[in-house]
Amino acid sequence: MKKVLTLVLVSALGGIFTLGSYKLFIEEKQPVVVSANENNPSFLPTSNLNTTAYNIEEKADFTLAAENTVNAVVHVKNVTISSGQMSFQDLFMGRSPQRAQMGTGSGVIVNADGYIITNNHVINNSDQLTVTLNNNKTYEAEIVGTDPKTDIALLKIEAEEELPFVTFADSDNAKIGDWVLAVGNPFNLTSTVTAGIISAKARNLDPTGTYLQSFIQTDAAVNPGNSGGALVNTNGELIGINTAISSQTGSYVGYSFAVPSNIARRVIEDIMEYGNVQNGILGISGGALNSKFADELGINDTEGIYVASTVEESGAEKAGIKKGDIIKEIDNIKVSKFADLTGHIGAKRAGDVVSLKISRDGNSKIIPVTLTRNETFTMPLVGMVKNAKKEDLKKFKADHGVKITELDEQYASYWKKNGVKEGCIITAINETKISSIEDVKNAIKNKSQYEPLRIELINTNGEKERYNFR
Incomplete structure (x- = not known):
């Protein structure tokens, strides 16, 4: 009996020794994940299941859009x-x-x-x-x-037969994340198709504010030669005209921009019907709200467009838009930056009515505004000028000219020291007679780079004066 017990004990000890040696020297160690807080684990489980997101690219079919x-x-x-x-x-x-x-x-x-x-x-x-x-x-x-x-x-x-064409889609309905195709003719190749998604909307690439742009941004590859090509949705409908890329090399690096189809369509319809573009303006100045801007203004709202002023006789002024109003929506489209506003208005023309949702003193109001023609222009060194009315000209005994409505902040003290203030009339630029802001634009445009800017105006004393700026 003792021999049997001894044999069992020796066998058990041998098994324990063998298992311990395997665990200590042979078996690979497994990492241990320790969580300091059970409610906020420091690791995320993964899954091998085929989810919808995992197969989204496999389900996207661009063949129809490309064929169209x-x-x-x-x-x-x-x-x-x-x-x-x-x-x-x-x-x-x-x-x-x-x-x-x-x-x-x-x-x-x-x-x-x-x-x-x-x-x-x-x-x-x-x-x-x-x-x-x-x-x-x-x-x-x-x-x-x-x-x-x-x-x-x-x-x-002029072609001998009817040509294939692309139909317009409503670019306002395009959403961030939608699949798009860029079709163009880069590098002198025949039509080339690249795919991507809409990365952003209402992009403004002009830091100076001279052009109020509202581009669709996409990551579809666009290269030199693609300019003027089509940006289409998966149905092959036009949602934009490829226009620009952001690149230090001159070739595509991930950011491309297209004029929304609603704006492009309105431009060509105006050209075909009127011979020129019938631009409409809201008639406000201001800026997009954020935390810093809101603190400076002493308000709690951080979203929307703050109205700093309205343009004289514009649709906004006539509709009762006031300084301090905050524009929240235009035609039920949320407004968070100025390009949201200008992009929507860019698809309209003078005489169209837009619906603004504004916040005034904490209360919401819906105000319809009729867009008007742009009769103002920001003139270098001077400030904002607009077409003068008969009574404006009569006041200064002038038969032509444009009215100064707002002096450039940088040069305001200089002008006021010389008896020039808001309301004075500019009658000539570089010896060219000025009767409208279109005359002002053309005079500035036609001035050579090295030619001085010569301004003739009537000051507050009714005296004609000439100023030369180099």
């Missing part, structure tokens, strides 16, 4: 004749040296009759324009009209 678009996107070639540097041979032969420069871009056919949208910068200063379709047929193109402000141009070609 590629044949309606064209290659645009712009030939510009410029004066080159005169050589000794040119001088000897008595001829003027001219050089042909070529630029290329893309365009989108928007109806069967051959109307084509592209970017203004693609066709700017052209002496000869040609358009090549996806079937390699080439046509001479004429410019119907342009709008440098939105960088949109409308071309027309």
Whole structure:
């Protein structure tokens, strides 16, 4: 009996020794996760299950959109004749040296009759324009009209047959995260398709505020030559015109921008119907609220557009919009930055009515506002000027000119010291007679880089004075 017990005890001890040796020297150690707080674990479990998000790219089908678009996107070639540097041979032969420069871009056919949208910068200063379709047929193109402000141009070609075209979608309905295709003609290839998503809306790329932009941002690859091409949804409907990229190299690095289709459509419809663009304005100045701006103003609201002032005789002033109002929505679309506001108004024209939801003294109000024509312009060194009324001119015994409505803050003390204040009349710029803000814009635009700015105006004493700025 003792021998049996001894044998069992020896066997048990041997098993314990063998198991302990295996655990200590052979078995791989497993990491131990320790959580300091059971309610907030420092690790997240993973899953191998096939979720909807995991297969989202597999389910996206771009073939229909590509088929509906590629044949309606064209290659645009712009030939510009410029004066080159005169050589000794040119001088000897008595001829003027001219050089042909070529630029290329893309365009989108928007109806069967051959109307084509592209970017203004693609066709700017052209002496000869040609358009090549996806079937390699080439046509001479004429410019119907342009709008440098939105960088949109409308071309027309005469084809023997009806052309394939892209239909417009409502760009206001496009959402961040939606799939989109960019179709264009980069690097002189035939129509090329790239895919991405909408990364953001209502982007403004102009830090100076000269152009109130409202771009759709996408991560679909856009390269030189894509300018003027189509940004379409998965149904192949146009939601934007590819216009710009953000890049230090000149090629695509992840950020591309398109003019929303609602704005592009309104521009070309105005050009076709009126011959020019019928821009409408709300007539306010101000800025987007945030915590810092709200603290400076002494208010609690941090979202919306704060109204600092309204333009004289604008739709906003006539509708009763006041300083201190906060615009929350326009036509039921939430407004959080100025580009949200200007982007929506950019798809409207003078005479259209928009509905503003505002906050005034903590109370919400809905106010309809009729958009008016832009009759103001911010003039360098001077400030804001507007078209003068008869009574404005009569006050200063002038028969033409524009009225100064707001002096530039940087130069206000200089002007006031010389007897110039709000209400004075500018009558000429660089010896050009001024009767409207369009005259002011043209005079500023036509001034050469090295030419001084010469301003003729009537001061508060009714005296004509001339100022030269270099």
